[in-house]
Amino acid sequence: DGGITQSPKYLFRKEGQNVTLSCEQNLNHDAMYWYRQDPGQGLRLIYYSQIVNDFQKGDIAEGYSVSREKKESFPLTVTSAQKNPTAFYLCASSMDHRGPQHFGDGTRLSIL
Amino acid sequence: SQQGEEDPQALSIQEGENATMNCSYKTSINNLQWYRQNSGRGLVHLILIRSNEREKHSGRLRVTLDTSKKSSSLLITASRAADTASYFCATRGPNDYKLSFGAGTTVTVRA
Numbered sequence: 001d002g003g004i005t006q007s008p009k010y011l012f013r014k015e016g017q018n019v020t021l022s023c024e025q026n027l028n029h030d031a032m033y034w035y036r037q038d039p040g041q042g043l044r045l046i047y048y049s050q051i052v053n054d055f056q057k058g059d060i061a062e063g064y065s066v067s068r069e070k071k072e073s074f075p076l077t078v079t080s081a082q083k084n085p086t087a088f089y090l091c092a093s094s095m096d097h098r099g100p101q102h103f104g105d106g107t108r109l110s111i112l
Numbered sequence: 113s114q115q116g117e118e119d120p121q122a123l124s125i126q127e128g129e130n131a132t133m134n135c136s137y138k139t140s141i142n143n144l145q146w147y148r149q150n151s152g153r154g155l156v157h158l159i160l161i162r163s164n165e166r167e168k169h170s171g172r173l174r175v176t177l178d179t180s181k182k183s184s185s186l187l188i189t190a191s192r193a194a195d196t197a198s199y200f201c202a203t204r205g206p207n208d209y210k211l212s213f214g215a216g217t218t219v220t221v222r223a
Contacts, residue, residue, distance in 0.1 A: 004154075033210070042116075042200060042213035043155075050209060058210065090154055097209040100145060103154030 002027045006091050006104035012112050013078065013085060021076045021107045023091030031097050032074040036060060037088040037106075046089075049074055050097060078109065086111050116144075116201040116214030124220045131188040133217040135201030136181075142206045144177060146186050149198045149216070158186075158199075191221045 004025045013019045025032065031050050035043040045058030049068040063082025068074055074093075078085045088108050092101040119134045135144070143162045147155040159175045161168050161184065168175050174187040188195055198218045202211040 006154075031209075035213075040215070042215045043202075044213075045210050048210055056209070092155075098142070098204070100157035100160050101155075101211065102157065105154045106152070 004091060004093055004102055004104035006089075006107050008107060009105070011107055011109045013109060014112050016080045018077055018079050019109070021078070021089055021091075021109070023074045023076065023104060024072055025074075025093045025102075026072060027093055027095075027102060028071070029093035029095050029102070030071070031094045032068065033092040033094075033101065034058075034064070034066065034074070034076045035090045035092065037090060043090060046076065085109055116203050116212060118199070118201055118214045118217040120217060121215070122218045122220070124222065125191055126222050127191060127193060129191055131191050131195070131219050131221075133186050133199055133219070135184045135186070135214055137184075137201075137203045137212075138182065139205060141179070141203045142208070143204050144184050145202045145204075145211065146173075146175060146184075147200045147202060147213075149200065151197075155200065188219070191219075193221050193223050195219060196221045 007022045033048045034046040044060050046064050047066040049055040052071050065077045088106050090106045091104045094101045116135045116137045145160045146158040149155045161177045172189045177184045198216040200216045202213045
């Protein structure tokens with residue numbers, strides 16, 4: 001079955017700690033995205049990548065970093081510079097930037 | 113930036129009734145997409161409608177697009193309890209590589 005896998009489902013971060021959220025897809029999609037969702041709100045774009053070894057900042061990139069070393073993988077690091085990291089993080093992919101996006105089931109990040 | 117705005121914010125209907133929600137946006141688009149999100153899960157793509165299209169159907173779903181009014185509507189006919197979810201519209205501008213999502217409409221279908 002093709003799809004997107006996000007792990008872990010729940011993650012806790014201590015003050016001053018960096019944490020990395022995993023996103024893997026086996027859909028052979030070129031484009032991948034990271035979104036943040038806060039309660040009762042829509043999705044806000046953190047970073048996106050149109051192709052391997054290339055990525056661009058979205059609307060709220062401060063305090064986050066990404067890499068795209070493999071087509072299948074697009075990990076997101078939430079750094080200690082992100083002062084309000086508690087949120088639901090969603091990863092998505094699409095064949096190209098025009099088409100529909102396929103989403104993983106998210107990682108919920110909380111602060112200890 | 114958030115371009116789409118859904119209306120209403122929340123909707124409660126009886127099973128079997130129709131549900132209609134609207135999306136308004138501010139700038140020109142290449143396409144508009146509707147997604148569904150069940151509680152605690154990722155989004156699922158429902159329908160994509162291009163700027164030169166006026167209406168699309170998929171099963172019990174009907175989407176309309178009026179580019180002159182910069183608005184779209186999603187109609188769910190003969191609703192079921194399983195339709196209980198949040199519904200989001202997302203727009204892509206002509207030169208954009210990304211989607212802009214609205215805040216969503218939460219639909220509750222009562223048995």
